[in-house]
Amino acid sequence: MKSAEVSILVTLTIAIDFVMGELKGAFVMPHGGIALDPSKFHTTNKTALEEAWKIHTACAQIGRIVTELQPDLILLSTPHGISDMNNFLLYLNPKMEGYANTDNTGPPPYVSVSVNSDVNVSRDLVQHFGSKRNVSGLSAYGPPEESTEPFPLRWGEVIPLHFMPNLNQTKVVILSQPSRRYNDDMPTMIPELLKLGSDIGKYFKSEKKTAVVIISADLAHTHSKDGPYGYSNAAQPFDDACGKWVENLDEQSLTKEAASYVIKAKSCGYTGLVMLQGLLSASSDGITSWQSQLYANYHPSYYGMMVASFLRK
Template identity: 25%
Template sequence: MNPFAFACIAPHGSELLEALAGPDPARMALTRGSLHTLGERMRAAAPGALVVLTPHGTRAEGQFTVADSERLRGTVEDHGAAVTLERRVDRPLARAIAAEALADGLPVAVLNFGTSEGPLSCLPLDWGALIPLHFMPDVPVVVINPPRGPDFTPHLRFGQALARAVAASGQRVGLIASCDWSHTHDKDGPYGYHPAAAHLDAQVADCIRRGDLESLASLDPRLVEDAKPDGLWQTLVLAGAIPSPARRVQLLSYEAPTYFGLLCAGFSTCPEA
């Protein structure tokens, strides 16, 4: 069963935001258009809350972190401009997700800042969450940061716990896996060039197109190290949350206009699942 109103894989490059696109707005135009499409589909699904899986939030080594502050607020800057976004947190849903995962023996840290509630209870909204949320409906959110590591079994199990908590909530909930892919496409990028980037991204796009997300857990660890993706962990949580028979996948676009790969895909409900 797929308990989510709509789910997607969405990237988080800063130039995807029109205000931060700089002197070459066409550089990420394909992906930007796909993000607008994902946002329209999410709005049509009318979720009351959004769960965002991000690789760049507040991290705790070896643990899944779940934001449980009153609010999240962040700013992304590029090309001399800035975009700020603030969202309320769906705290009952955040706590239910954390409790379900903890009951399954998974390592989870529930995070807050400043005060237990009220205006000072505000955690940073990282760019991995802020950028896809910019295209989505303005509803309360739950932001989760999965740990990184070579063992993906906890991520699949966390996704299953997430799905159980969402189903039990009775809410319409959207799910966003915020993922950029290989970061070694360009010799002038911060991680340099490696041919593994194109190879890994081609495999990822094929797996997602076929709806076979679980195969991403079997990627060669050396290929992963050389290509430096940051999307595997969030995608495998999504794989646990939406079982294979319940996936109807559409890969909208893939491009690598800069040093990292950008992919957009939507996951709608299969009525027969």
């Protein structure tokens, strides 16, 4: 092929990518307050404190990566937002803001974020999926897309977004997981979550905007008998299976192995991880078009916290 033809082909490829948009990357980030500022983590365990700092450093690194990617928008999945019993919700206020504690158990100091919502994308997703995917929209204190009051956010959204340096330049779309995730039949949601993730991935292929996805997720909440959910021997195997999924891009590690432990492990973020698997698999070359990296997978407190990235090869 002649150099002029190569030049035209490269230019055309870049133009197509710009017109069609793309999903530039996906990330798993914890929402435990420990990640915000480990200096305020109330522990005398040296190993736990070291792990907390590793998690914090990894979250800051994800923030820098997202800044370098310069996406038009961030789609964030939260398991601790305002939720419907059955439907996945997309928030429809033009502005969203909220706060979180640095340890999730004590008094201030707080951290806060204020973000602009891409209500056009949120509305499109609601209309695109609707009842066929159990997706609906929710507005607060006013008409959808018009309310002058901000939609309220808390730790599930605020903590991951806190690590994004240029939020004033990037719009945000928030997807809230339904509260039926708390039920013991959570594994039965797996096919639905894979399909929804796949459909979201295909949606962004057809859009003229670039995006990154952030899955707000903590892992097993049963690592300690002193924690609010007690101890379970399923906790560590669950966290290990999630880590193996990231490192090997092996769906079975997540949808079979981790699924077998999730009820006893009590992970708030599991549904978001499964949805992400479906989204990544929707790429033109499937899951193999992604390069994954596991930055941290620890439980400095009673719950597991994982930081991971999935970037295009």
